[in-house]
Amino acid sequence: MMKYTEMTARQRQAEYDAVLADYEKQKALGLKLNMARGKPSTEQLNMVMDMCSVLVKPEDFVSDGIDSRNYGNVDGLPAAKALFADILGCKPEQCFVGGNASLQLMYDAISKAYTHGLLHSEKPWSKLEKVKWLCPAPGYDRHFKVTQTFGAELITVPMTADGPDMDRVEELIQDPAVKGMWNVPKYSNPEGVVYSDETIRRIASMKPAAPDFMLMWDNAYCIHEFEGDFVPFADILSLCAEYGNADMVYEFASTSKVTFPGAGVSVMATSEANLAYLKPIINIQTIGYDKINQLRHVKYLKNKEHTLALMQRHAAILRPKFHTVLDALDREIAPLGIGTWKRPMGGYFVSYDAMPGTAKRALALCKEAGVTMTGAGATFPYGEDPRDSNIRIAPSLPPVEELQQAIAIFCICVKLAALEKLGV
Template identity: 65%
Template sequence: MTAMSAYAARSRQELLDEQEEVCRELDRLRDRKLKLNMARGKPGKAQLDLVSEGLMHVFQTPEDYMSDGIDCRNYGELAGLPAARRLFAELLGCRPEQVFAGGNSSLQLMYDTVAKAYTHGLVHSPRPWCREEKVKWLCPVPGYDRHFKITESFGFSMIAVPMTEDGPDMDAVEAAVRDPQVKGMWNVPKYSNPDGIVYSEETVRRLAAMKTAAPDFLLMWDNAYCIHEFEGDFVPFPDILAECAKAGNPDRAIEFVSTSKVTLPGAGVACFAASETMLDHLKKLMGVQVISFDKVNQQRHVLYLKDKAHTLELMRRHAAVLAPKFRCVTDALDRQIAPLEIASWRRPKGGYFVSLNAMPGTARRTLELCAECGVTMTGAGAAFPYGMDPLDSNIRIAPSLPPLEELETAMEVLCACLKRAALEKLLK
């Protein structure tokens, strides 16, 4: 029996010997009093440094504040600078007339969209959603915890839908939307959070064309990682708005994107794109709460990013920073965990996360052990509605923030904790 044989193939005594060795390793790691954070997908300092100087010094003359005859320092242009709308339209593959350029947060725009549906209803809503007896919402899992928090905060009943290699299980989705109380669905269609799955073209078409009992069923299409490859060339993606229009459901989807992981997360530009009918509806509601968003920042991004080709070149520079970090994660798991057969994981080519499935019943314990060793990670269950992973298995790894040397140490901790949690489970 070799030291790296699968745990399931070992005798109880061999597992006890292994546990003793792993405990010694964890004691050594705890003694280092680490303070490492892999809780969220934040860009690291090297990525921020790529952008900061160029972005913050684009204004050289008073004329730089002018865009299409608009002084971006003043009030007006609720839907954003036309130049910013054109830039986002080029990135998303839709038309500028379908784009609303806002402030720095796409999450804020998503929350605001759900809030407006709740208080006023959407284009095809028989009534505001607050007057419905019950609102249900589809949540592909594992998924993005902040999405789930939005719909949970409005009291929606969230329904988990399993992910497949091609995106959400469409048979389950198409069965669920026969219920008129099912009003919408979260989607991260490219490099999904956290699995890194890219929706297939067939999945996108089925989502656009499926028959729904609710006339105002909404696809919340968070295309957060639409240009975020860190391995290989840019991968084109279908225009969901065009697909919905082609299927006879032009108002079904609202697409969201931001420059949070392109330029600066706290000072980027976010937008949503929708049919012109839906855009007009939302503009009327938004016009009550805001005169205009930060057009100076929009102009800063237009001058800095220029166009799609120039933006993709910047993303290749981000990829040069990110790719070694993701390799660090998967190499450590391949080397230390794969032979033991106590977890499985995906190898994404873009996005910001690695999704790991530990031995069922051990994710929470693994992360408790990590915290004891000074490594902070996203809480167990976060990728599921209400924070409840039925298998207690999924762990989201966010490699982007720590420098590579710290990430190597963090992975040493995670692998040791995975082993300890699995051994505890097997030796019960």
Template identity: 45%
Template sequence: MSLLNLESTELAELSQKVRAEYEELKAKNLKLDLTRGKPSAEQLDFADELLALPGQGNYRTASGEDVRNYGNLKGIEDIRAIWAELLGVSVDNIFAGDSSSLNIMFDLVSWSYLFGNNDSERPWKDEEKVKWICPVPGYDRHFTITETLGFDMVTVPMLEDGPDINAIEELVKDPQVKGMWTVPVFGNPTGISFSEEVCDRLAAMETAAADFRIIWDNAYAVHTLTDEFPVIHDVVGKAAAAGNPNRFWVLTSTSKITHAGGGVSFFASSADNLAWYSKIAGVRGIGPNKVNQLAHAKYFHDAEGVKAVMRKHAGSLAPKFDAVLNTLEERLGQYEVARWTKPTGGYFISLDVIDGTANRVWELARDAGIKLTEAGSSFPLHQDPNDRNIRLAPSLPPLEEVTEAMDGVATCVLLAAIEKLEGK
């Protein structure tokens, strides 16, 4: 019963029904929030053991380093070894930092802008123009970094196996194209994971700019919603084998594994990239919070310990994702007014509504007391050319609130579609 094929009388009848539902929705005076992918209180509680670690008198690493003192810019090996195993890289090719991998991303891009990176002929600020590839829909905070630095952001569509690699291979023939954003596993907001073919082609493709970099934000590398963990492709090794050893800056963190406000970040790359980073990072600071790194190492013990924690998260998150998907199917499936991703991991669901109605859906939800991430947020400069994409983030609210919010969102999607068909 596609909404687009309804007879005028059927559309009028449905319109009356949905408008009544929307008025009932507004009368509830809801205060529900599906805006950002924050862990819930239940998820944060999983790691409360950390608050007592490493414990009084327990301040030495396995190698005997006193974590209370200055130094060790690369972070302690105890925690680096765990994440090296998870990512499939050498422990020598990974640094551990403070709580935010986004901070490291900003450093990498802004330092390349100010000083040039280890393959640059000149600082990027001295280039006539800097262009940056942005797969869409994508992560808004990524786009904000390159927007803030004034880069030209060139979009490519996200396909079922990753970004449009054919389009990317053409774009990198331009020497002004200096980099690219990616979330390769359970992407934000689509939940899509890159295929090995896409990874291989990104690692091997020829680029006109010798200092071209791909930020490989593996934020959701172990964030499964099932009992199965995703395959992690060693793009650092792939790029080295293809003759492009410095291509990837790989980032991840424990932010949605332990405590988002007090985790550990990781930066994996080639030896030359790490040396370049260290030279500038050593000016910015003397070293990371090694006490917190030791606490995390003792909490996890090993890579299997990380996976055990992630199974707890999956148990908390999966029912909320099921609630979103079930509601979308039950309320919207028959009308063919929306499409949505069905991720098996990560923190988001990407919802595409009828072209030209995403902002209206957002407005209707806002007026009914349901906060959604603003329409267009998954595109550079918040400009979705089709006005169709909405990012859903079900992790923070309790399950019953997720269910109630999504029922309301479905009503808003239907009403916005009806308004468009009615020419309003």
């Protein structure tokens, strides 16, 4: 195969005619395939069904003398706090265990900043003239939408192979209106970047002008390898405390891709001082989260070692799916010089960078052919990719057979979009 940019106009036209014919054949099949969201597959969900039967007798529902069926313990069962502390490497007293969604805890933390202010806030953020927020990109669309919903001005920070561009971050946090930054430090969504030790230390030692700066540390994929052994990660709470920033960090995680996404358990880990401030406020909106589900997870997952063993079983299901996508890109796209992509070792996504100016067109063609994907631009603040290039691929949900069909159509569509851009 020859690179498209090295072809003559006649060669490109012949290639376009051939690829278009393939596209029309695929479109005629009337397929309905989905690579839009990082959902666990039915096989993964079936694998953890045993968790539903760990609580049977009345005494099973009691933990540390607490009846999980009753009101109370707004910050979670002690056993659940201990489980998450074991996984994250922090202390149980730093953990607030909530419901099924870590995104809800993130939204709630930022909501409290706007309605009440944080521990070190001069006033609620809703009373401020301007709130700015740092968004490493490509990044997670739902993160960006949370802060956008509250009216914060989103500032894009470029992602590097080691994490956010820290020179840029350190420059921006000198503005007291900059109140926080999103982070996915391990297997970032969508690029699969693992923050380097140097980047993490620079983040932990930051001295923002805003005394109530929120370091939002979404450790969503902290134990989610699908290639190789488990990669240890730093306890960001201890590091921040070491640099005098104990109250700056809010770490989040959940069992969404460990057990059931719709019925998992989430955690917010932060300083004891932050929790002492936030707990009474949260306790007004809820008497407590679902402690039965918390206890169910404690009894099923047991500890970090047992949970990591479960994650290897997830990895065995995910690995061939990621290989299906990456092998197709290597085979169909790499020789043509029309795109680049990262080779993640964990997480739930493949980040594909198409020829600039072609992502929207490629995804429109995919949709016409029956393949649903995350919208172009979603990985950037306000849904606007300045290069119209980045595409997030989510291989986890479809069976391998469907995934092979979907990625074949995707490759055809990015070829067509590139050829159109080059002029045919």
